[in-house]
Amino acid sequence: MxxxxxxxxxxxxxxxxxxxxxxxxxxxxxxxxxxxxxxxxxxxxxxxxxxxxxxxxxxxxxxxxxxxxxxxxxxxxxxxxxxxxxxxxxxxxxxxxxAEPEPTHRVRALRTFLYPAPDLKRPNRGHLGLGAAMSAEGQEGEYLRLESGLYVFAPHCEPIAWREPDFAVTAERLVGTPYLWGGRTSLGLDCSGLVQLALELAGLPCPRDADQQERALGQPLPPGDLGSLRRGDLVFWRGHVGLMLDGERLIHANGHHMAVAVEPLAVAVARIREKSYGPVTSLRRLTPSAGS
Missing domain, CATH: 2.30.30.40 (SH3 Domains)
Known part of the structure; x- marks a missing residue:
C-alpha cells in the first residue's frame, strides 16, 4: 500500500x-x-x-x-x-x-554603527546588529572599509568564521531586548528568534519557528523530567521555547515580560501552563557538553 x-x-x-x-x-x-x-x-x-x-x-x-x-x-x-x-x-x-562578494566579517557587538568615513564624529548611516555579516575590502585605522563604501568599527566585528560555542552566553547578552513577534535581531526578538540567533552564532544550524526547532534540534530527554535539565537544554511548549542557563533558570523572549528575561523554570512553567501555552511538551538536549 x-x-x-x-x-x-x-x-x-x-x-x-x-x-x-x-x-x-x-x-x-x-x-x-x-x-x-x-x-x-x-x-x-x-x-x-x-x-x-x-x-x-x-x-x-x-x-x-x-x-x-x-x-x-x-x-x-x-x-x-x-x-x-x-x-x-x-x-x-x-x-x-x-550575491557577491561573500561576507568576510560578522558583527560580534550587540549593535554597531555604519559611518560614511572612518570617523566616529561623522553622521551615522544606520546600524548593524549582532550576527549581521558584511564584506570588508580593507581596514583604515580602527575601521573596516566595507564593499558598500561605508565603515564599521573593527573591534565590534570578527572574521566570518568566528563562533561563540556557548550559545547560552549569547542568549544572556540579549537579556532586556524587547519582545518582537518575528524578530531575530538585537533590537527585538521572539522566543524562537532568540534560540536561532544564539545557536547560529555557535555554528549550529537552526530552524526558525519553535515547532520546527522542537522536531529538529538535539535529542529528547525524558518528558516531564525537569530536574535533569542543565545549561543549554531547550524547553518547549506548544508555540514557545526557552533555553536553560543551569538546572533551575530559564531564559526566553516572552510576551509576559515583553522582553528577553531570566526566571526560575518552575515559575515560568506554572504561569505558562495557566495563562498561555499550556504544559511543557518536550525537553531537548543539543550536545552532551553544551555550555560546559
Missing part, C-alpha cells in the same frame, strides 16, 4: 499557484516554474512578510549578509527563500543586493 506524501510546510516551500521553484516541478502544481536568482540582504535588517504588503504581518527578519534566492520582484517586493533556514516570503526589494 502506498501512502500519500506528507503535506509540504508552506513556510519552507517556494511555491504559489502562479509560480514555484523549478526544483519543485512535478512535486507541486504551478502555472510557471523559475530558478531562484542568488542575492544577499544589503540592508541592516528587513522584515520577511507572508504577503507583498507593508500591512502584512512579519514572519521573521533577514539581516545584512543573509543569502536569499529571489523568484520574483514586483511592486517593490521580492518573493524569496532565505538560504540559512529555508523560510519563504516577501522582502522589500530595495533591501537586496548582489
Amino acid at each position: 502506498t501512502h500519500p506524501a506528507p503535506p509540504r510546510d508552506p513556510r519552507l516551500t517556494p511555491a504559489r499557484p502562479d509560480l514555484a521553484d523549478v526544483a519543485l516541478r512535478g512535486l507541486v502544481e504551478a502555472a510557471s516554474y523559475v530558478e531562484g536568482v542568488p542575492h544577499r540582504v544589503s540592508a541592516p535588517s528587513a522584515p520577511l512578510r507572508r504577503a507583498p504588503s507593508s500591512d502584512s504581518g512579519i514572519d521573521t527578519e533577514a539581516v545584512m549578509g543573509d543569502a536569499v534566492s529571489v523568484y520574483e520582484v514586483k511592486d517593490g517586493f521580492a518573493y524569496v527563500q532565505l538560504r540559512h533556514d529555508g523560510y519563504v516570503g516577501y522582502l522589500p526589494a530595495d533591501a537586496l543586493g548582489r
